[in-house]
Amino acid sequence: MLQVNHVTKKYGKLTANRDVSFQIGDGEIAVLLGPNGAGKSTIIKCIAGLLRFEGEILLDGFVNKTLDAKKRLGYVPEMPAIYDMLTVGEHLEFMLRAYKMEDDGTADRLLERFELLDKKNKLGKELSKGMQQKLSLCCALVHRPSVIIFDEPMVGLDPHAIKQLKEVFLELRQSGASVLISTHMIDSVEAYWDKAYIMKDGAFVAERSASDTTEASLEDLFFALTEGGADA
Template sequence: MLEVIGLVKKYGKQNAVNDISFSLQGGEVVGLLGPNGAGKSTTMKCIVGLLRKTAGEIYIGGHDHLSVAAKRYFSYIPETPSVYDLLTVQEHMQFIAQAYAVPDWKQKAEELFEYYDLNDKKDKLGRDLSKGMRQKVSICCALLPDPQLLFFDEPMIGLDPKAIRNTKKIFKDLKAQGKTILVSTHLIDSVESIADRIMIMKDGNIVGNDTLENLKRQMVEAGYSLEDLFLELTKDE
């Protein structure tokens, strides 16, 4: 579903992402972990086309990641939610539905509003929403077109406990439907219960990439927790 080959992103002479390669299969939930500044968000923005990569190749569903065909496959939920100031919450959903030609979108929108406690916010303008509410709207807009691949960049930041629980449940539901999810975060507990595989980034490099079961088994045998492994792999030399 996603193939990244030799991705490099430079800012001047500094490598933010240093020649990384990985792939995601259909139905996989993968956690992209790393401390702040590790290159997680840069990697994700290069994949979705918000940043121009310096080198490498990226394919989504077998198509070049910048093609219209590729963009039909995925939705992206950024770390800092961006909404339209002068559209209401309801109008955001209508806009996405029309852009992606989503049939019978109103019923699905109502279900998402109910799930994220947005029913009483449907007529509020984007500029009047709190950061947490913007994040909820961003997630609802991403889910409405029923994408095959979803990119979540620090999805839990700004959400209340109920919304965090519901988002984790949505991850599990999407996985059961065969969707592919890449979740970027520096909070291990936000993906530990849902991820099939963990990729750990440090200084623009992938320093760990294995299934959650293998990582946990290795850690239990060594007497460590997954958090211990994360801190060990990302510690300063």
């Protein structure tokens, strides 16, 4: 369960997030949509505990900066976060050791799934940007977090990896994890979201549940709101 309560984030005079509140239950997938500069990455970094903010963020009931919350979190940053001098396999070993976990084969299974197993001994700096993104995904998932946040996870991925990632989203939902995906690619998440939040100028301008079948499509709603054509 992820709970974001009245979060405001300011950079000097600029308010990047204004009184943002939402929650994602266990086994739910939420998508975060919005134009460039809407504040999506900022709220994601606040959840990840990377930024200071006003308000409260709870992961499975624990304040996000606590060690208990950090243990439960998986984070895929917008730009692949890779160490040039570590091999692919060592990245996952590093994550497991840092989270004080034993490898039960999850690392190899993830690498195989994202077609990185044959690159296990390749250095981070030798990977293409797409492969770095795949590795970044594996690093976020290897310690089996219960709250996972993805910031533009599909950018740079090949079709096979996108297919795998979509399957991962569904498996995470089935396993009871809370999943938050920030993306520009509305059509790529249309099939499996449970909740959708549309951001503009640092605040939510619309909130939609998948069960709301009578209203316009998510894409239509997005364009109506972000191009200023209609109210939510």
